[in-house]
Amino acid sequence: MYENELNALKKAGRFRQRKIWDHNLIDFASNDYLGLANNKKQLKKALKLVNEYDTHAPKASMLVNGYHEIHERFETTLAKLNGFEEGMIVGSGFLANMALIEALVRKKDRLFIDEDYHASGMMATGLLGDRVVTFKHNDPHDLEEKLKIHTTGRKIIAVEGIYSMSGNLCDRAIFELADSHDALLIVDEAHSSGVLGQNLLGIFEYYDIEPKDNHIKMGTLGKAYGSYGAYILANSEIISFLENRGKPIIYSTAPSVIDTALALVNIEHVAQKSEKYYAKIQARQAIVKKIIGINFQSLILALPVLDNAMALGLQKELIQSGYLVGAIRKPTVKEPILRIIPRIGSSKKSLESMILQVY
Helix, strand or coil, rough: CCCCHHHHHHCCCCCCCCCCCCCCCCEECEEECCHHHEEEEEEHHHHHCCCCCCCCCCEHHHHHHHCHHHHHHHHHHHHHHHCCCEEEEEHHHHHHHHHHHHCCCCCEEEEEECCCCHHHHHHHCCCCCCEEEEEEECCHHHHHHHHHCCCCCCCCEECCEECCHHHHHHCHHHHHHHHHCCCCEECCCCCHHHHHHHCCCCCHHHHCCCCCCCEEEEEECCCCCCCCCCEECCCHHHHHHHHHCCCCHHEEEECHHHHHHHHHHHHEEEHHHHHHHHHHHHHHHHHHHHHHHHCCCCCCCCEEECHHHHHHHHHHHHHHHHEEEEEECCCCCCCCCEEECCCCCHHHHHHHHHHHHHH
């Protein structure tokens, strides 16, 4: 039924499929920034925590009977660590973005969203019609001009702490614009929590910004925190509004209790060991700077390539040498890239060898 479409994707070098990679490959592709995804000690802690309770599965939506004590413990811990009034556990980052954007942008409001915002947010904008204003990537000047035009209703700005395909950090001036224009600011910290700041709390800590009532932080648990799920941090009024208006929150089964427990013990672990992890991140950034002269603050190294075929070819060459990196192709990105993650779970020596081969 879809043979022609699939053939067209193959011809364009855009065909994708699930694959279990050779576990002997040295992983520089995954978003497991701190190497927690294979930490069995932390997994045992999580399972021990779950076993303290009679119920280990959510059973229903959070507003019916699916809200578990571990969910509450996770939310309280994360909100306190990040300096927010309240937190909410969500099934995935995709659902969190869908909930925030669909619920918060009411009839007379405007959403100002970075053109490179995650696909989940962009999909949610399809529900909003003419209430969406896209601004140039990480460009506070373009954003300010567009903020000036719209004078009615709420203004809601959506940005990422670290942009997933480029590794760019959100411009600090956008935080200042949100304050000066009395706008809500949604910051997707999926790729910055657990990576930025001396305590690895993300872009707010990196810029030394104390969370305010107009700030909303969301992020995922399947990257630096080595689990699955997502969270939203905000003031109590916004959290309450999402409980009442966020369709993905209201109508989804509550998040996995086991995954939430794993995220909780991992977040506590990172908080306790942040100095050690921070030093390891800096060491890997220093290796990249020494070899190729790129000074970057994230753990995403995006190397441009000519076309989709070249991205796949370079990925294949590195696989043959024992390394796995991401080959990110159009239309996910405007121009194809090799996406390299200098993650802590892979050694510094392997990182050096892999980068020297690329260059």
